[in-house]
Amino acid sequence: MRAARYHGNRDVRVEDVAAPEPEADEVVVDVAACGICGSDLAEYSHGPRAGEASLPYVMGHEFGGTVVEAGADADVDVGTDVVVNPLVACEDCWCCDAGMYNLCRDLTVVGAQRPGAYAERVSAPATNVVPLPDGVSPELAAVAEPFTVAYHGLLQSPIRSGDDVAVVGMGPIGLATVQLARDMGAGSVYASGHREARRALAAEGGADVVVDPRETDFVETVRGDTRGGADVSFDVTGTESGYADAIEAARPGGHTTLVGVFEDEIEADVMAYVSAQRSASGSAAYQTGPRAAEEFGTVLRKFAAGNLDPESLVTSRIDLTDIESEGFEALADGGSGEVKVLVRP
Ligand SMILES: [Zn+2]
Ligand SMILES: [Zn+2]
Incomplete structure (x- = not known):
């Protein structure tokens, strides 16, 4: 499958990589769109922040899509349109024990420590999958992630x-x-x-x-x-x-x-x-782990009800092959007028 891999400062290459296989408790999602986050842009412009040993890897943590494979223990039907909460909590540390999964001491992130969604397909734990309500497309669901960061902030x-x-x-x-x-x-x-x-x-x-x-x-x-x-x-x-x-x-x-x-x-x-x-x-990101769907779910319902206007933030939809020129470089240019760029793998 095609994936845009980050090879270092201002160097992202679209390459052919092995498609993910789901573990027993995971699903594989066919990505409809993945938003370019300010944190991805910072990594592109100033990284690699985790050092050369982390390279190359696939960024992208703001995405929606459709479940195309489910592991034996995954309680999600193939064909379900979803958004994925990209924060994977260990469910074993004292923060997780206290229900503060976003503060997990051993948090991993889809699009950082795990391969992300600037790719045709991505795997994620089934617990992190949030089904979409009627009226919210998998593509626009990519914008639920930044809205959920904002929503968690308002809750704090x-x-x-x-x-x-x-x-x-x-x-x-x-x-x-x-x-x-x-x-x-x-x-x-x-x-x-x-x-x-x-x-x-x-x-x-x-x-x-x-x-x-x-x-x-x-x-x-x-x-x-x-x-x-x-x-x-x-x-x-x-x-x-x-x-x-x-x-x-x-x-x-x-x-x-x-x-x-x-x-x-x-x-x-x-x-x-x-x-x-x-x-x-x-305020740190948003709830996750067994609570992965709480804040994302509220935001998605507000999308579906028309209380919020996620489409207004989307300024471009681009192909994966143009992720450097029309994505990262366009966002880095303060005069470009870009706000949220959605990448379609
Ligand atoms: Zn983000
Ligand atoms: Zn934990």
Whole structure:
């Protein structure tokens, strides 16, 4: 079968590789589409982060498709349209014992330690498979993954209906956070993003006020409009300036949820917490293991019900052979207007 294998920095090659065979508790999924994640782009541009010994391997963890083979112990019918939760928990460590499967001490990921979905077929444990509701195509289901990251982030926040919400960072997960906050009954939603096309999508997705932080002071904008800040805020950038804006945009006593992945150490003003009695918490991906379908399932039902608009994030659908030029390189170009690129193997 065809697969796009990562051979190192800015080097992805479409090659012929052996198709996966399912273990007894696994299924094999024929991939309809796989989204290119910011983490894949970072690996392409700055990796390999796990070192040369990890190479070559197949990335891709945001995908939907159809089950074409099932192992003897797999409780999933061949022919089922599914999305796969790519986090494989060990179900044996103390975090797994406590039900915190996303915090598993021995987590493996489809598209990192296990072969991913920039390939015609991929294998995964049957527990990680989430059947699609009517009205959600296997292709669009690929976008459920970033929405589920955003949904888990909102669940880690004390957000209540009517709360004013500030979201810093308008990548796919930031845009999904805006849509979900609106769906969960937010008061006013404030969004901050660098790229023009993404700011337009934030407004379409339900943000009331959208700013380019290089031109307009986001913190002053939020504070001027509210009781001194948003009730809850989200950093979805993983950068020092994004983090600072998210903390400072929260009102005294407010809460910030940190969803973005920080590649570098940052400097933080701790007094922003102490003097205004703010708090912050982290959010790590989404539930998995025996709970793999909980948050993914909720997001998929919201897709099916029309509460969310996943299609709005999809800016291109490309063939596997074009994954470098029309996928990674296009996303790396800040002026390209790309948001979510779906790769069709
Ligand atoms: Zn991702
Ligand atoms: Zn574990």
